[in-house]
Amino acid sequence: MKHTANQARLLVATAHDPRWARVVSRDLKADGTFFYSVKTTGVYCRPSCRSRLARPEHVRFHATCEDAEKAGFRPCKRCIPNQPAWGNRHTQTVIAACRFIEKSGKAPGLKELATNAGLSIYHFHRLFKAITGVTPKEYVTALRANRVRTQLQGRGSVTDAIYEAGYNSSGRFYENANDVLGMTPSTYRAGGAWTTIRFGVGKCSLGSILVANSERGVCAIFLGDDPEQLTRDLQNQFPHAHLIQGDAGFDHLVEKVVGIIEAPARSLDLPLDVRGTAFQQRVWKALQGIPAGSTVSYADIAGRIGSPTSIRAVARACGANPLAVAIPCHRVVRTNGELSGYRWSIERKRVLLERERPT
Numbered sequence: 001m002k003h004t005a006n007q008a009r010l011l012v013a014t015a016h017d018p019r020w021a022r023v024v025s026r027d028l029k030a031d032g033t034f035f036y037s038v039k040t041t042g043v044y045c046r047p048s049c050r051s052r053l054a055r056p057e058h059v060r061f062h063a064t065c066e067d068a069e070k071a072g073f074r075p076c077k078r079c080i081p082n083q084p085a086w087g088n089r090h091t092q093t094v095i096a097a098c099r100f101i102e103k104s105g106k107a108p109g110l111k112e113l114a115t116n117a118g119l120s121i122y123h124f125h126r127l128f129k130a131i132t133g134v135t136p137k138e139y140v141t142a143l144r145a146n147r148v149r150t151q152l153q154g155r156g157s158v159t160d161a162i163y164e165a166g167y168n169s170s171g172r173f174y175e176n177a178n179d180v181l182g183m184t185p186s187t188y189r190a191g192g193a194w195t196t197i198r199f200g201v202g203k204c205s206l207g208s209i210l211v212a213n214s215e216r217g218v219c220a221i222f223l224g225d226d227p228e229q230l231t232r233d234l235q236n237q238f239p240h241a242h243l244i245q246g247d248a249g250f251d252h253l254v255e256k257v258v259g260i261i262e263a264p265a266r267s268l269d270l271p272l273d274v275r276g277t278a279f280q281q282r283v284w285k286a287l288q289g290i291p292a293g294s295t296v297s298y299a300d301i302a303g304r305i306g307s308p309t310s311i312r313a314v315a316r317a318c319g320a321n322p323l324a325v326a327i328p329c330h331r332v333v334r335t336n337g338e339l340s341g342y343r344w345s346i347e348r349k350r351v352l353l354e355r356e357r358p359t
Contacts, residue, residue: 007057014056022047023059028126032308033299035062035081037073044068049079093117094131097124098139107140129306134278142278197238200246200254201227204261206348210234211254213246217271221257221324223344237322260325264292264352268326276320279310283317290331292356297335319343325352 014020022030030047037044038054044062045051062068065075065082075082097117101108108116113136114124128136197219199212204223210230212220220237222230235243246253253270260266274284282305289304290296298314307313318329319341330349334340342349 011057014059017061019047019061020056020059024053026050028130029303029306029308031130033303035065035068036060037062037068037071042073043076044073044081045076046079046081049076051076051078090127091131093119094128097128097136098132101136101140110136130309132307134282138278195238195241196244197241198244198246198250199231199234200250201230202251202254202258204258206261206351209254209258209261211257213250213253214273216273218253218257218268218323218326219273219275220322221326222322223324223348257325264325264328264356272323272326274323274327276317279313280317280320283314284321284327287318287321287327287329287332290328293358295331295333295337295353298332299335301332315340
């Protein structure tokens with residue numbers, strides 16, 4: 001079939017658009033990041049739609065459902081793009097899988113979970129991650145960690161607590177105890193009373209700054225106006241730890257952090273002690289990949305961690321970030337480029353971004 005010059009131009013434009021490759025592969029991760037319409041059918045779809053693939057010269061891309069509908073297209077009845085991604089049926093499937101994991105005496109494997117859900121291993125894994133923001137393995141790991149925390153608060157032995165939480169061996173648990181609890185099981189049982197965190201409070205051009213360091217690395221960088229309030233915030237963050245005011249040698253660490261406040265394009269070349277949920281850890285790791293001088297949207301981060309529908313959860317994870325600048329949540333803005341909430345004030349966020357802006 002011959003193409004007119006205009007059709008040929010449209011074909012080339014679509015074929016070279018990176019979004020077209022995601023439509024061709026029916027990329028589930030792309031859902032929610034854009035939509036596409038088909039001129040010959042008059043409908044618009046989500047990228048993962050299983051309908052027959054349209055000819056590229058008939059395809060147009062849209063940022064939102066509203067944009068597609070304003071252009072005169074109606075939602076596809078198969079993928080229902082104007083409804084929450086995956087639909088209620090898929091969401092319920094994943095919820096049922098989470099309940100199955102929670103009720104299991106031992107951690108179920110991926111094959112068992114997929115079989116129980118009536119899906120292929122690949123499809124189940126992709127679906128679970130897209131809806132929850134974490135893989136089934138990460139969910140199981142987080143659940144066992146929560147269980148062992150609860151068990152350690154009881155009166156039984158530490159070994160009993162480890163096995164009752166679903167770990168197959170105490171040796172394997174102890175290998176990762178710091179990652180799970182942030183301390184040894186015995187220390188956790190004591191309420192973290194033996195955990196020592198040193199901290200110092202200083203001044204920078206953005207006001208007061210508090211820097212705290214555990215045995216594992218920098219665990220808090222707070223900004224604010226009131227030094228005493230920053231200290232109270234640290235106590236709230238680590239209520240059972242033994243907090244010690246840093247000595248003169250600790251001032252060097254504070255000065256190093258102040259250095260990246262004044263020149264945020266620099267990186268903090270120090271080990272970090274980052275504690276959070278599995279989902280928060282994924283978000284914070286993605287934030288660390290944003291180069292200085294660049295900004296991304298919450299939707300971009302959600303897409304990068306493979307959970308395009310978890311935009312609000314991403315925003316909450318950004319708000320819970322305990323390490324200002326070291327984990328650069330100030331580089332996340334709204335989709336339209338406007339500044340959004342920042343734990344340490346919008347004005348500080350504005351200043352940090354201005355300092356990073358290429359001259």
